[in-house]
Amino acid sequence: MDRIPLSNSAFEGDNNAYLFADGDETVLIDTGDWMATTREQLEAAFADRGLEFADVDRIFLTHWHHDHVGLAGEIQAESGAEVYVHERDAPLVAGEADAWEEMFDQQEAYFEQWGMPEAGRETLRDLMAGPEVSTENPTVTPIEDGETFSVNGHELRVVHTSGHAAGLCLFETELDGRREAFTGDALLPVYTPNVGGADVRVENPLPKYLRALQGIVDADYDRAWPGHRDPIDEPADRAAYIIDHHEERSYRVLDALDRLGPCDTWTVSADLFGDLEDIHILHGPGESYAHLEHLERAGTVVREGDEYRLAEGVAEELAAIDDERWPLQY
Known part of the structure; x- marks a missing residue:
């Protein structure tokens, strides 16, 4: 090979x-x-x-x-x-x-749900045109x-x-x-x-x-x-590292909601990743949404419309664990 x-x-x-x-x-x-x-x-x-x-x-x-x-x-x-x-x-x-159209329609729906600015949407549309x-x-x-x-x-x-x-x-x-x-x-x-x-x-x-x-x-x-x-x-070590990375990222998402209060996916993404360019305009909020969605299912985050907030008692738990990692179940 x-x-x-x-x-x-x-x-x-x-x-x-x-x-x-x-x-x-x-x-x-x-x-x-x-x-x-x-x-x-x-x-x-x-x-x-x-x-x-x-x-x-x-x-x-x-x-x-x-x-x-x-x-x-x-x-x-x-x-x-x-x-x-x-x-x-x-x-x-x-x-x-039909498959491509369906995916592009799903992307547009997420752009709206995530709160992505129109300028970012236009950049992505141009990129995806190829x-x-x-x-x-x-x-x-x-x-x-x-x-x-x-x-x-x-x-x-x-x-x-x-x-x-x-x-x-x-x-x-x-x-x-x-x-x-x-x-x-x-x-x-x-x-x-x-x-x-x-x-x-x-x-x-x-x-x-x-x-x-x-x-x-x-x-x-x-x-x-x-x-x-x-x-x-060492593939197993690398995979374990990425699992830990996502656990830490979920903690950072919770911390962002604790500091910012209720906000949409785009706001969480900006807090995690800062200003984004090119394809990262899709990747940043996409990854933020993946974590928010997971935390919502876990009961630590509540979604109201297109905004997310911490569930009752989570802020106190965050304060209690200080800098320790938030446990991520999957």
Whole structure:
């Protein structure tokens, strides 16, 4: 297996495509985005190995985000490769207009509910329209949790890890006698994947993501191959760190409501993250909403219209625990 880094101007760092070409098949996990520079880089990496896109037999996609699926359609057009993606993300990857319209409508509803200023909404609409590029949507084969595939003697097992995206999956396997996983954006080495804004289709995104992280802790993989940046040598430790990070963030949300009084999601986001630009205008309130929604279900926060306040007695409990972490149940 070869890791192929591909440039990405986004904050997460370089994307990764993973190439299996050590047997009868040529198989990719993720393809990078659809920009010309990415295609050039991936074609050059193939050429270095005596391959071209026409040689690809199968493509496995971790989730629908454009920086992971962008070249899948073009590669399929040249090779006839079968493209696999989780059933929840399949309609978006296939370019089904109804699925995209439904998601954009859900985003607009959240913009209103969160209290997002119109200037922020306009910025996001422009970003989501995307650059003028030539790309093809692939024909996809839906997959689901627990399915297994044989790739050049390696077994890939699909593990659904919803939260960051509705259909996000990792693919676990054994390489050189080690249990390893291709984690997409479920586990990243530097940033904590956004929850709530990155895919507004996900219901109850925070508890779903926490359960996915706990699954990675329990699996205790020897190594993780993430969707961005370098391999992670202690995946369980990294997943446990992100669980702790979200526990601390929930405490900060409660602290914000304690200081600010009843307020909307946008106000909480501004308190947590400050002024936001570009895609973070979506990610900041999205993650704030994921925590507020979770805390509401836990009974520590009460929603009234589009505003949130602390439930009775919570302010006193916060004062009593001082700087200790607030316990987060999931």
